[in-house]
Amino acid sequence: MDKLDVTLQEKIGWSPHPGQAEVIESYNKGTREIIICAGRRWGKSAVCGYLVAKTFIELYRQIQAGEREDILKIWVVSPTYELSKKVFEYIVKFLRKVDPNITKSLQNRPFPQIKLTESIWIQCKSADSPEGLMGESIDLLIVDEAASLSKRVWFEYLGATMADRRGSALFISTPKGKNWFYDLWLKAKERDGAFHFKSNDNPFFPTDEWERFKNDWPADLFQQEYQASFLEAAASVFRNVRGIVEVGCLKEPQPGHRYIMGLDLAKMRDFTVLTVIDKMTHRVVFFDRFQKISYPLQIERIENVARRYNGAKIIIDVNSMGGVVADELRARGCNVKDFKIVGTTSKDFEKRGSKERLIEKLGTGIANRNLTIPDWEIMVDELEAYSYKMTPSGNYKYGAPEGLHDDCVISLALSYWGIKSKTKEAALRATKSIPSGRKSFQYK
Numbered sequence: 001m002d003k004l005d006v007t008l009q010e011k012i013g014w015s016p017h018p019g020q021a022e023v024i025e026s027y028n029k030g031t032r033e034i035i036i037c038a039g040r041r042w043g044k045s046a047v048c049g050y051l052v053a054k055t056f057i058e059l060y061r062q063i064q065a066g067e068r069e070d071i072l073k074i075w076v077v078s079p080t081y082e083l084s085k086k087v088f089e090y091i092v093k094f095l096r097k098v099d100p101n102i103t104k105s106l107q108n109r110p111f112p113q114i115k116l117t118e119s120i121w122i123q124c125k126s127a128d129s130p131e132g133l134m135g136e137s138i139d140l141l142i143v144d145e146a147a148s149l150s151k152r153v154w155f156e157y158l159g160a161t162m163a164d165r166r167g168s169a170l171f172i173s174t175p176k177g178k179n180w181f182y183d184l185w186l187k188a189k190e191r192d193g194a195f196h197f198k199s200n201d202n203p204f205f206p207t208d209e210w211e212r213f214k215n216d217w218p219a220d221l222f223q224q225e226y227q228a229s230f231l232e233a234a235a236s237v238f239r240n241v242r243g244i245v246e247v248g249c250l251k252e253p254q255p256g257h258r259y260i261m262g263l264d265l266a267k268m269r270d271f272t273v274l275t276v277i278d279k280m281t282h283r284v285v286f287f288d289r290f291q292k293i294s295y296p297l298q299i300e301r302i303e304n305v306a307r308r309y310n311g312a313k314i315i316i317d318v319n320s321m322g323g324v325v326a327d328e329l330r331a332r333g334c335n336v337k338d339f340k341i342v343g344t345t346s347k348d349f350e351k352r353g354s355k356e357r358l359i360e361k362l363g364t365g366i367a368n369r370n371l372t373i374p375d376w377e378i379m380v381d382e383l384e385a386y387s388y389k390m391t392p393s394g395n396y397k398y399g400a401p402e403g404l405h406d407d408c409v410i411s412l413a414l415s416y417w418g419i420k421s422k423t424k425e426a427a428l429r430a431t432k433s434i435p436s437g438r439k440s441f442q443y444k
Helices: 003-012 018-028 044-064 080-097 100-105 151-161 181-187 209-218 219-223 295-308 323-329 354-367 379-386 406-415 424-431
Strands: 033-038 072-078 111-118 120-126 141-143 168-173 194-197 258-263 272-278 284-290 313-318 335-341 387-390 396-399
Touching: 003 044, 003 080, 003 111, 018 033, 018 044, 018 194, 033 044, 033 072, 044 072, 044 080, 044 120, 044 141, 044 168, 044 295, 072 151, 080 100, 080 111, 080 120, 080 141, 100 111, 111 313, 111 323, 141 151, 151 168, 151 181, 168 181, 181 194, 209 219, 219 272, 272 295, 272 406, 284 295, 284 406, 295 323, 313 323, 313 406, 323 335, 354 396, 354 406, 379 406
Parallel strands: 033 168, 033 194, 072 120, 072 141, 141 168, 258 313, 313 335
Antiparallel strands: 111 120, 258 272, 272 284, 387 396
16 A cells, blocks of 8 residues: 555545455556456445545645646446445545545535536536536546446447546446456456455455355346356346347338337336337337437327338337327327236246236247347347346346336337247248248238
8 A cells, every 4th residue: 555545544444355455556556447346245335435535635636736737537427326326425425534624515416526626526427328428538437337337338438538638447346247347357357457356255244144145045146246256147137139139130111011019108218119020020120219209299200100010010018108199099090009017026926017927028039039139239238238136025026227228128028029929930931931841821
């Protein structure tokens, strides 16, 4: 540890455990990208909060001494503002021990931040609307719950923010399968910037709790959440998603083909997504995703797509505004089927909600490669991120990780719900002549 570490830790009354000390040592050596894959309650937020506080003090002293330009910008980015507060609370706690007057610079709106001047601040940012992450040059970037972010957020928005000022970044997360966070972690190993810790590598993690989770939780969830293991698809509902991706999957409507549209309407900040599947080929031939459009314009847009695809049957989630939209589409002569998504957290198979059955059917279709989707990164990302988790009561619940959307998943699941034939080949045999060991026939 350097002198500032010793002085600061005495001042704030905090000492890193051995794993945290390793991370601090790497940061002090000038490692610009540090990737921490660690289990729950290891202490990721605390060590990042400490390093932000230390960096802010160190660089601000340089500004006061005239050794640095009057700019100091630090971001804490998470899937949501609520998640970013975990690190931010440590930052405030530590800086308040150094200077209680820092409270005067604390603001909660439009987002949590410590703001000394227009160019000297620490800000919490949400990746929910990544367009708001453009245009800044950052000295230090903390990316919390990194594995739950879309890789687009890093590669298209956050990566460039550190270039001008040659800033540093710390990525912290429990793993979510072998996604882009895993790739980043592997690359960081070559530069001694990758760290891997289990929850009980924190010496203060209760031994009895470790044994309880180990015995009570599903093996893959325990390995992922507490052993911080990069599993192929731990806790993921849909396996081998990229195996059903096909370039050129989207097609114009074909004469004689029948189509099904799955419609998931926007709620709050979500997107309206409509997905059209060809019943003959089980291919997604059309999709659309939009938000902030009035319901009358949405209805017109949906109707036009349905008519274009030979009067496609529309399967719509009728919760909230869905029932009103369904009735209006029927009044316009569209073929509409209601589907009310009702979830459950029951372990009892017979008491599963309609959401569970909807998702399980899609999962079976993906596993059996009984449908084909386009190489649309947003859809692929949502499918790969969609997971199940255990609730405090010991039940299971499907959903997207906090801060991510599942509109594409639900829209695709609704459209696939209308597929009745077990395989694409069976659908083809029922609708057209194909070469086979039996006499060809045409179904009419």
